[in-house]
Amino acid sequence: MLRGTTVFAALAGLALTTLAPLGAAAGTEALPELAHDADDAVGVVEVTVPDRTELDRLVDTGVDLDHGVRRNDDGTLTAQAIISDAEADALRARGFDVGATVHDEGDTEAVLGERDAAIAAAERANASFAEAADAGDAADVKIIRADYYTSFGVGYLSVEAKFADGQTNPAALTVLRDSGPGTAPGSGGSQNITRFVDAGVYLYHRGAAQVTTRPDTVQITSPSGDVATATVTDWLPIDGEETPRPDYQRDFITSYLTPQELTQRITDLAAEFPAISELVELPNKTAGYQRHAQALFGNANQNRVGVDSRAWGQDGGNDITVALTSPGVANAPLTVSVAGSAITVALATDAAGTATSTAAQVVAAINASPAASALVVAYTYRGNAGTGVVAPATAQLDDGLNAPESVARGPQSVYAIRIGKVRDGSKPGVLAYAQEHAREWVPPLVTIETAERLLRNYASDPDTKKLVNNLDIWIVPTTNPDGGTYSFYDFASQRKNLTNYCPLTGNADVLGRNSWGVDVNRNYDEYSEFDGYSGGSTSCTSGTFSGPGELTEPESRNIDWIAATNPNIGFSMNLHSSGNYFMWSPGAYRASDRLTAPRPTLAQETFFWGASSRILTEIKKYRGMSVTPARTGPVADVLYSAAGNSGDMLWYKYGINAWDFEVGTSFQPPFENEDPTGGSAHAESQEFANGLVELLQIAVDHDKDHQRPTSTVKTSPSAQPGMVDVVFEIDETAAVFYTLDGSKPTLSSTMYASAGVREGAETLTVPSGTRINWFSVDAAGNVEKNYQPDGNNGSNYNRTTVN
Template structure:
């Protein structure tokens, strides 16, 4: 720490000590200062501290003024975001703690002292790379050049990649002709977690160009044809007499399962209800009360019984017994706990919070437990007060507080495991109210169209369909009746220091971070294993939650499930594995090039079905593997299904942004839009879920082996050759380069890069390539058997002179 910064910190400490010594409860609106109930001891001179640059969230102008008054070292960066002022500052840990008392909190740590040193080394390395790139022409690839028309306008979307993309100075510009006029625009560079992904452009157009040209400032160029992203004309006439629209309001868990049971009764030949074995913790809480208004005098009392099982009937009273030199005494009389506080010779109460807590935990332990407020020492003197305990839950009595049995709706003419299985599950996150409607609407359509719609009949007759309307019923009930932004379930793993009633909306486990593949426990990014109140808290261990274990049970016990859709909201994404990466941004293993091609091909069908309802376009920038279009989600359930069970698993994020033509911008719809909007989302994504079911049907009926071709094939060449494979359909290619028989253990063709196509094989010496292909349905090219001594694999020999 510099001498000037040490002097400034001492000044701040004097100011802070003076303020807290005054005992103000409020300095000015919005900025609270803790009240000191007992004399504060002298504070030692702070030890030398490291310095970092952080982004502060400052609630108002007065708070900003306070920053200046305290002499906080501000940088020159400040901006307003959602009504909150964000200011960057150079601070020590002690300053951060002091600023919290003024309502100013750290949003993000930008640079630490160690990072400064690393950044210096990084910059030096980057300048070397940039100098190297500048000396040679780069290569540009156009990954996508699409147009699409949504509810209100036509857009041009371009993704391009440059070999020099690791340098931020590399710029790409697109040019095209629109109504006879040449137009151009720069592409945005997209970098995620330190990895260059691609450059992209998206903007409204008045006419559709036939082609685009992308040029790099380093000289590279590429030209591509503009094609339609979604909504291409499809053969056949629209369906007639196809009934739909079976939801008219948001449905809580009880309603969802009542509807499911009604369908099972109405269609006994087509439906059964599967009770999952792992009951949830229940929509229930222990009853609590917080007695006292300041941190070191407060006592948090928690019932031993659930609120609805007697905890809500308890009350606690701290009182002055009215005598001098009285001892501290606790009396537990039925539903009332009476605490006679100790008094001194003048009759004044002298019991500290910690003393009262010790007495309660000794003499009323059959009814309650007690703790200080958030780990405070409890040295303050408590005051007489009375409080009634409550679990704080507001759902009506007809909403059960007991552990909940999660159910799956199983639909199919033959539900004996002989048919390929398809799984759709919703509401892992409680606040996503639209998602269960997608499953219920889908169930209704499958059953009510079965008798007269041929396509529906073939789906139900030839597939085993599992729909789980709500994975997280406890959290869903809490979202509906108590706190609508609840994300997690309701299980509280926080200790006493984080279990006071004011934290009740932060408890729980993120069920889509609780699975065993790519989890935070294994070091993957996107979840917390230590912060119990984090929105992405992964729980105390992998699969700790019954809700997560139910999904595992379903996949374990119904091995015929081959396809799955995890339905979330909002944002209009369509994603698949890998779903997580480590701190070095190394993802879980990427699908093979053939598997990735199948994901994309199937997605085209599913997204077209979504668009059919009202024109909603799931953007190409929001379609693809999870880390490529969103962020790392350690321990998500789709990764478990894909990597452990081999299930093709997608993720919907319903609720695509809506384009406001007047304002010329995208607008988010939220987790709980008006039902008019939520209804539309349910309709279009039910289309999509049935689209995924159709993909499963077509896959099951696919008995045609793929065919492949190596380009170039047999021949003599004067130099190194890049060999690529042409395939008749999405298929994984296994190959050898040493003349041996290819098997499933052989190398396979991978992706050439993020969001790119299949790699090529570089052959620089005489080589025999042996290979075979297998498609997503398991058909093997030429009916070759890799497990036998069969010789009918493909083979070419490239002779390099």
């Protein structure tokens, strides 16, 4: 059934000593899980790899990657990693090509300054207003797709082709373009397309190039001399601006919004429009924007002592002081005393009065003191034996959280706004949710803009009223508010939530504070790390840490709850950034053999592509930006494996048609950009809100579709003597069930399938004289000719004998 870029603080301890020898074969060595210390500056850095196998090796290191992967003209791939200088050196030691830094701390500071200025300007405008108010598709080569599109007014040709020897022959393929109808191949120039090999498996060749005129046909000659031709089609053919709608309100986003502001915004909207919306408190509270207060004494691993408060920082942990003192006398014993929240450790001395207590001894003494151990837990540094002598020092424990006091600490509720005239589960449901990854500040703005448009245009715009009256819409602007808050106030590149699963023998100390947390979008329970799929990690400091098990995190359980308790939901959109991708399942595969999660049927895939064209066209209308064909399709085909992601859970577990936006070109772009084609939170919020609104229209159209499909059989002589090639042609997105033995077709009969990854329908080759019986069922469940395969009307199916 169809249903921050920038960064300034740190993640946690990088163990370069675990690196395998440089001579080890790529992809076979035990790769380290990279992390960085909280005192390291990190940046968004380009890492270039030669092929998909090396990209998977990069992912397996646990390096924190952005979602976008760019294919270069020479066939290499460039990803963006959020890493420190030490991690960059470690990656270079592994043979990775680490290049330029594309974002740094100053970029985020500029963004935040811009936000502050925008808020101040709005406040001034409001004040001025108040004052004024007071006063008044060959043999061994087959072209799969040839798409022409424009992006920001510039023409491009994207070509995808399959070469029979593509698994072993690394050659690029040359595409000859004509220069329009009736012109010769090559008159419009040529371009190369390169192999797309993922996890060692050849999938197809692909590539795009800028063109000055729109080609009508393309031609590829394979290395064996076989020739394939194809007609160029238009991808997202609409160009230019939208048709003006004078009474339609839009553009409700004036600055970035913190998680608290996002929640307040939907709270206010629900209060203002109670007849068509409501605020829903989701059942699982977060672990909270809170941490234990910590300190780390010592300057070398063997003499370091870590101390953590038992109470949360805001509950007294931040009040604790620990003093390691030398008594100044000879032969003094090691003692621990407590006065209120002050812990004093008098170090043992030798006959010369020199301190002799080791880190292990200090840890044991603190933990053995009932008064001190009631306040804190002490430990040696990351499992070190702690044989180094400790030097006197004093520290105030601190939870390291910098949000203002107005930002509540402790577990927080997560909210959705539910929009619809009828909200009892009887209407088709659509779910949109954002900020599973904390540093992605633009996607929540898309959800707020969409909610505002729906509610504020309801009374005056008939199209909006149709959506609200016929749908049950759930919008969750911030799925991970704890991580989101930490990203705004403490560490802009925070990806995960704040739950610390690192043991005291690992990276649980204060230097690891920016590496803690679970990647919420790897914690779901379909095709996960725990099921043997790739793209997640069991390391507590990895950027893709999947957690200790499936659905352990309140953030993922909330999304699961919405789907489980609202079976009317048939469509969803998971909003992420960045890379300008538009994707769907399968989102994960096994690294051992690249076996993906089950692929959608031909009919389902056709439905996804058709809906995608509509949604991406609406996005393009805003300012001409095209999400390209190469970045549209299943996650496992166009990006990489992401085990345990929420889209796969919604699709495989609940049958929901689940898509994923990757908004824009960076996590935290400037809010406004003088370059109209550049990264801009404001522009991205508007164009992707266009797309989200169009998803709502698709849901309505799907529900209102009562037109039955029609299908025919098209035959042609086969190259095999006595055989016939057969394809089914259907007038809409539909599944075809058929038999070749003369029996009655049922829903258990063979389903017409795809020819392969990103290819069209298969061609059946059958003996001449074969009797084919079949029927079709469309995406809305309408059966051709009202045929009832298991009912009384059991003979009204299509039939023909092919010759």
